[in-house]
Amino acid sequence: MFIYAGGLLGFMLSVTMLTGFLYCRRKLYLERVLGLKVEVPPQQVLEGTIIHAAIEYTNVTERDLVCSIDKLETKEALEDKYKRWSMELLRKAILLNRREASELGLELLKLFRGLWPALEMHALDRAHNLFEFQSQTKLIGEGLWEALTPKIRAEVKVKAQKLGLVGVIDWLEKEGEEYTPHELKNATAPREGVWHDHMIQVAAYAMILSEAHGKVVGKGYVHYLKNGALRPVVVNAFLRDEVERLIRQVGDLVSGSQIPPYVENKKKCEKCPHKAICYDGEAIRKLLNEHQNI
Numbered sequence: 001m002f003i004y005a006g007g008l009l010g011f012m013l014s015v016t017m018l019t020g021f022l023y024c025r026r027k028l029y030l031e032r033v034l035g036l037k038v039e040v041p042p043q044q045v046l047e048g049t050i051i052h053a054a055i056e057y058t059n060v061t062e063r064d065l066v067c068s069i070d071k072l073e074t075k076e077a078l079e080d081k082y083k084r085w086s087m088e089l090l091r092k093a094i095l096l097n098r099r100e101a102s103e104l105g106l107e108l109l110k111l112f113r114g115l116w117p118a119l120e121m122h123a124l125d126r127a128h129n130l131f132e133f134q135s136q137t138k139l140i141g142e143g144l145w146e147a148l149t150p151k152i153r154a155e156v157k158v159k160a161q162k163l164g165l166v167g168v169i170d171w172l173e174k175e176g177e178e179y180t181p182h183e184l185k186n187a188t189a190p191r192e193g194v195w196h197d198h199m200i201q202v203a204a205y206a207m208i209l210s211e212a213h214g215k216v217v218g219k220g221y222v223h224y225l226k227n228g229a230l231r232p233v234v235v236n237a238f239l240r241d242e243v244e245r246l247i248r249q250v251g252d253l254v255s256g257s258q259i260p261p262y263v264e265n266k267k268k269c270e271k272c273p274h275k276a277i278c279y280d281g282e283a284i285r286k287l288l289n290e291h292q293n294i
């Protein structure tokens, strides 16, 4: 079994650090080692908080929704039930944050309209999952909920000690003892397959789940919200090797004192929040000195 960061370094790496390394290892070093902060616009922070709260509510209340289904439903009826339920949860999450929204001058209705598409897809996927299951089993009410597979949980925190990795899976599907990670991306799918960093992310989650549950997880999915594409990721031995290599590289980077070179693709620098400091030799020397004196 592969053992690296958790055992040797004494700390865990996050899955997002692996994808951050792929994007620009210098940026990862500036943030994770030298402590540069990324200023996230307050509206984006608030939107993230609201979506997170709405998804938490779905995890907690889906049982009640399914238990209330007292007859065999059509696909359209279930879509309607799930959409209404999700809308209500989003409304509740927005109302919970109305003071913050008003401080930012945001209209609640506009906020709702902007956030709804991400949750709608989530609601429809759950409705379709339930429809397929109910069509096969003819179950209703509590019996339907108890037997329902796969069950989906959103924003699930996961951890694998031996790999030394932690992360949060957007959706975790559980069918019997089988686990499948799903990532939701607010992006358009490539012509074929998935973008490379998304593949690494799904593979890393599959490996964490494999370690945590003692069973190989060989597949995951990426949902591309901008064009509604659902793409599978097969987590084979080559991909697992690549993730293990990345874990070693990221572990070396964050425990080392060497700042990595500039990224080759300079287009990334144009929109990078650290551009000014990154290209200022004096500022970088100062940060490195401060870090070495800690």
Ligand code: SF4
Residues within 6 Å of the ligand: 024, 026, 027, 028, 030, 261, 262, 263, 268, 269, 270, 272, 273, 274, 275, 278, 279
């Ligand atoms: S400015 Fe460019 S090289 Fe520097 S951290 Fe940002 S992306 Fe990386």
